[in-house]
Amino acid sequence: MRWIINLLTSSIGLKLVMSLTGLFLCTFLLAHLAGNLQLLYNDGGEAFNLYAKFMTGNPLIKFISYGLYTLILLHAVQGLVLASINKKSKGSKYAVSAKGNGSWASKNMALLGTLILFFLLIHMGDFWWAMKRNNLEYVTYDGVEVKNLYKKVQISFKEWYIVLAYMVGLFALALHLLHGFSSAFQTLGLRHKKYTPIIKGIGYIFSILIPIAFAIIPIAIFFSQN
Amino acid sequence: MLNSNVPPGELSTKWTEYRSKMNLVAPGNKRRLEVIVVGTGLAGASAAATLGELGYNVKCFCFHDSPRRAHSIAAQGGINAAKNYQNDGDSIYRLFYDTIKGGDYRSRESNVHRLAEVSTEIIDQCVAQGVPFAREYGGLLANRSFGGVQVSRTFYARGQTGQQLLLGAYQSLSRQIANGNVKMYNRHEMLDLVKVDGKARGIITRNLLTGEIDRHAAHCVVMATGGYGNVYYLSTNAMGSNVSAGWRAVRRGALMANPCYVQIHPTCIPVSGEYQSKLTLMSESLRNDGRVWVPKSIEDAKAIQEGKKTGLDIAEEDRDYYLERRYPAFGNLVPRDVASRAAKVACDEGKGVSKTGLAVYLDFAAAIQRYGKSEALTQGIDNPSASAILKLGEDVVRKKYGNLFQMYEKITGENPYKMPMKIFPAVHYTMGGIWVDYNLETNVPGLFALGEANFSDHGANRLGASALMQGLADGYFVIPYTIGQFLSKEIRTPNISPDSAEFEQAEQDVRDRLAKLKAINGNQSVESFHRKLGKIIWEYCGMSRSEAGLNKAIGLVRDLRKEFYSDVYIPGELDEYNPELEKATRVADFLEMGEIMIVDALNRNESCGGHFREEYTSEEGEAKRNDADYTYVAAWEWDDDGNHKMHREDLEFKNVELKTRSYK
Amino acid sequence: MKLKLQVWRQKNKNAKGSLKLYNVEADEHMSFLEMLDVLNEQLISDKSDPIAFDHDCREGICGSCSLVIDGRPHGPQQGTTTCQLHMRHYKDGDTITIEPYRAKAFPIVKDLVTQRTAYDKIIQAGGYVSVNTGQAVDGNAIPIEGGIAAKAFDAATCIGCGACAAACPNGSAMLFTSAKIAHLSLLPQGQIEHKSRVRKMVAQMDKEGFGMCSNVGACEVDCPKEISTDNIARLNREYLSASLGAED
Known part of the structure; x- marks a missing residue:
């Protein structure tokens, strides 16, 4: 077992964890987006509410989601720890900071990550916690009673400041992904003259399209009510 | 008369026979024996690594912050070896012969033959270490040819052969450091040699970070401390390259052999102003395609010097391609000493082509045209336009010399594809050095000198790509054997104590010397003295020398030395990191080294290789050797009162016939 | 001026x-x-x-x-x-x-002078081929494809100046370490030891107090020898495969 500890505590091992958890979280983003786009169906929230019930009721999904929370925490905590180690390794900063060597995002992943974490807390507090606390209205579809999370979403996104917070969070997410996506492959050592440009291309598309798609939801809901 | 301890026997089998009958040191005893190696260039690093592998206790010293920074790193062209991979008739004898002839018959036959013998092993060793030599499509090692020879025997790694070879040696050294066989002392400068009972037993160093003076004792001392080219201030040497270790050994009884043999490399980037700190070499390979010229008329040259004209304004018929004119057989590819002198002659006539008048053109326009046309043919372009030819030609030249052209442009700001390059000779390598016998041992028992620091293999002129060969030969394949001749007699000697009176005295001498320098507290910087010294030596003991000039120079150097000891100013303290103090000790030694060079040049009443005396020339102005009177090594003993004593080693040539070098 | x-x-x-x-x-x-x-x-x-x-x-x-x-x-x-x-x-x-x-x-x-011995320590941890003087086979015994030799050369041009760690916002030595790993592991002579080499060199790099690579790429931009971060990917790959594949 010593080797696992050696691996996971080495600089490359620590980065490996960041890379793998990051890539997993990217797949989660896709799944989450697919579910949430149901908010835009013109069915009064039926599809979305049934989906929400499924996601909170199914034991397997529940198990996966707790795994997910753990990985988010791991990614966040380890990221912050690494950022602080790295800061110490740098020692002091330069009086003049250079332009043009390395993107802003790549140098500020911890800051972006922290923003995203705050955003996640707001986001989960608003919806996930509401769902847990059991104080949502109920709605009945075909005789089945489900919590009306859809309505809660409608209420939240009526407020401009909440929508703005989402925009900030998603913008941070986009920047975080712009560096993180291809960086994860580099950390895994997956770099090839032919394939890396493809990975990078997919990474750019992913990091721009996914946050935009997420952003459409609060904006659409906001304008539909204001 | 000096005894070179050359073993008897046939030249071609001498080394093998000697090696198999040599005294050995048993592994158990090696562990108890300590060796000091000073310097971590090709010779020092390879020696320290190999001695460590053999099991000796090695202490290795360098003044840099890392052993990898020694100036061997800057060698560009390549390394010779008699592999005959090209099947072009190369052999150990041919490499031996070329080196003896290239050295103008002033080197020791037996040493040179040994060098040629081990050259092949060097390549094998370096490949095994992972040195990424250039390769052919089939994956086998590539070769190119260099000046003064008719075969392709030069192995290379683009323009960075020295770097790759040094990193190979450095990595081997690192391995020995890691396993404890070598203890490495970075940023330690040797300031004195310690002799106990007549044998070299240690050194005194200054820790450059803290200023601490330390004593280091060992059973013997190996110096691989490089050449003394920086006597000239401006040279292609690194800023830190110095003669101090060698010079301190001379002051403790070692001899400085043939100090007047200095190689001036013909193709360097010219001096651009008074502030210039060093000169940059442009590889010899450029002369394969570049044509060297100056304007025929002084008026044109003047116009160029004043900036009214450029090289492009001079019509073809008004140009003097003087190397092609004077040496039709070899043309632009004459050996270094010949090319350098010819450039000097042109500039002395007032035909120099830079602001200072000290530069000649190295022109690639003809090569670009030639390559462009042939490239157009191969690409099947009919009636190519002039601009198409130019572009194709430039591409070919870029492929061959791109990195050199880029370097030239970085330094001068001029585009060498459009404007002819300006070049001028510069001090590059010193063939002279500490006198050593066949075992590379100096006349001080237990003191060895390797690489450029010794005098042994290149005679009066070194051929291209031979310096790397010699450094590695000495370090990997000679000293590990020959050191046993000395150490096998020392197996009963207990560890040398650094507490003896001799060490104490040597340390005190160093402290006194440093305190004396610091106490002068004058008004001129160390650098300013170094510049002045460089100008004197360059003027009178540079590309050409005369009796009158040399006599004048001795006085100038002595006066300058006096001035140095009364007016130099060294800021900072002795017991701290103090680069100015480091420079001061080095310049102090250069000021003495310069004198011994002049003395040697005065003594040698002939012209040979890098030593060109104006009085001794043929009717056509070529160098004229005097084999009857000067076929010997002059090894000098320093005397503070100026009565330097010469020791002679007569050179015998049994295997080659002494001939006049001709390139006409 | x-x-x-x-x-x-x-x-x-x-x-x-x-x-x-x-x-x-x-x-x-x-x-x-x-x-x-x-x-x-x-x-x-x-x-x-x-x-x-x-x-x-x-x-x-x-x-x-x-x-x-x-x-x-x-x-x-x-x-x-x-x-x-x-x-x-x-x-x-x-x-x-x-x-x-x-x-x-x-x-x-002092002033602008720094001590870069840490780079030497990384090389000492394994940045070499373990071959004693005199043990080598003929230089042409093992042909090496020109392209591979050139790639190894590109990595080997590192001058150990430390600009990579200086440019890196994390003070990481990954470009330096990876250049040596790539140089040696690309060549057949360096293959034999490459698994232990990569683990030892990374361990030493961590021990010297260098930061971690977060793929900013500043090192590559400021490297005076223009050494590519391709080498860092190779180092990551080799390190992971050596750590996962080795029996200890």
Whole structure:
């Protein structure tokens, strides 16, 4: 077992964890987006509410989601720890900071990550916690009673400041992904003259399209009510 | 008369026979024996690594912050070896012969033959270490040819052969450091040699970070401390390259052999102003395609010097391609000493082509045209336009010399594809050095000198790509054997104590010397003295020398030395990191080294290789050797009162016939 | 041209440093270091302390020179060491800020001089082929494809100057370490030891206090030998496969 500890505590091992958890979280983003786009169906929230019930009721999904929370925490905590180690390794900063060597995002992943974490807390507090606390209205579809999370979403996104917070969070997410996506492959050592440009291309598309798609939801809901 | 301890026997089998009958040191005893190696260039690093592998206790010293920074790193062209991979008739004898002839018959036959013998092993060793030599499509090692020879025997790694070879040696050294066989002392400068009972037993160093003076004792001392080219201030040497270790050994009884043999490399980037700190070499390979010229008329040259004209304004018929004119057989590819002198002659006539008048053109326009046309043919372009030819030609030249052209442009700001390059000779390598016998041992028992620091293999002129060969030969394949001749007699000697009176005295001498320098507290910087010294030596003991000039120079150097000891100013303290103090000790030694060079040049009443005396020339102005009177090594003993004593080693040539070098 | 220099002055390792302003008159043909020489001659003639900076070969290959010029190790010109940077890239009246390398593993000695022994330690941990002198087979016994040899060469051109760690916001030595790993593991001679080498060198790199690579890429931009971060990917790959594949 010593080797696992050696691996996971080495600089490359620590980065490996960041890379793998990051890539997993990217797949989660896709799944989450697919579910949430149901908010835009013109069915009064039926599809979305049934989906929400499924996601909170199914034991397997529940198990996966707790795994997910753990990985988010791991990614966040380890990221912050690494950022602080790295800061110490740098020692002091330069009086003049250079332009043009390395993107802003790549140098500020911890800051972006922290923003995203705050955003996640707001986001989960608003919806996930509401769902847990059991104080949502109920709605009945075909005789089945489900919590009306859809309505809660409608209420939240009526407020401009909440929508703005989402925009900030998603913008941070986009920047975080712009560096993180291809960086994860580099950390895994997956770099090839032919394939890396493809990975990078997919990474750019992913990091721009996914946050935009997420952003459409609060904006659409906001304008539909204001 | 000096005894070179050359073993008897046939030249071609001498080394093998000697090696198999040599005294050995048993592994158990090696562990108890300590060796000091000073310097971590090709010779020092390879020696320290190999001695460590053999099991000796090695202490290795360098003044840099890392052993990898020694100036061997800057060698560009390549390394010779008699592999005959090209099947072009190369052999150990041919490499031996070329080196003896290239050295103008002033080197020791037996040493040179040994060098040629081990050259092949060097390549094998370096490949095994992972040195990424250039390769052919089939994956086998590539070769190119260099000046003064008719075969392709030069192995290379683009323009960075020295770097790759040094990193190979450095990595081997690192391995020995890691396993404890070598203890490495970075940023330690040797300031004195310690002799106990007549044998070299240690050194005194200054820790450059803290200023601490330390004593280091060992059973013997190996110096691989490089050449003394920086006597000239401006040279292609690194800023830190110095003669101090060698010079301190001379002051403790070692001899400085043939100090007047200095190689001036013909193709360097010219001096651009008074502030210039060093000169940059442009590889010899450029002369394969570049044509060297100056304007025929002084008026044109003047116009160029004043900036009214450029090289492009001079019509073809008004140009003097003087190397092609004077040496039709070899043309632009004459050996270094010949090319350098010819450039000097042109500039002395007032035909120099830079602001200072000290530069000649190295022109690639003809090569670009030639390559462009042939490239157009191969690409099947009919009636190519002039601009198409130019572009194709430039591409070919870029492929061959791109990195050199880029370097030239970085330094001068001029585009060498459009404007002819300006070049001028510069001090590059010193063939002279500490006198050593066949075992590379100096006349001080237990003191060895390797690489450029010794005098042994290149005679009066070194051929291209031979310096790397010699450094590695000495370090990997000679000293590990020959050191046993000395150490096998020392197996009963207990560890040398650094507490003896001799060490104490040597340390005190160093402290006194440093305190004396610091106490002068004058008004001129160390650098300013170094510049002045460089100008004197360059003027009178540079590309050409005369009796009158040399006599004048001795006085100038002595006066300058006096001035140095009364007016130099060294800021900072002795017991701290103090680069100015480091420079001061080095310049102090250069000021003495310069004198011994002049003395040697005065003594040698002939012209040979890098030593060109104006009085001794043929009717056509070529160098004229005097084999009857000067076929010997002059090894000098320093005397503070100026009565330097010469020791002679007569050179015998049994295997080659002494001939006049001709390139006409 | 007249220039204003903001230069980091620090008496020794433990002293507190600060930027000091100097005026210097430079010529466009000077190299950057020659411009500092001129300033130092001025300082010496005023009997004040000259600025300490590491330098040696002044032709871009020894790796001694190490300044951070306006925030960039080795200054603004791509693929160029400080000693090969020339003043024609500046204009009259410019202000230039000169600082030492900053990375915890490179402690400051004085002013602009840092101690880079940590890089030697990384090489000592395994950056070599274990072959004793005299053990080698013929140089042509193992053919190596030209392209592979060239790739190994590109990685081997590293001059160990430390610009990568200095440019890195994390003070990471990954580009340096990976260049040596790539150079040796690409060649058949280096293959034999490559699994233990990569693990030992990474362990040493961590021990020396260098930070972690977060793939910023600043190292690649400021590397005077333009060594690619391709090598870092290779290092990651080799390290993971060596750690997962080895039996210990």
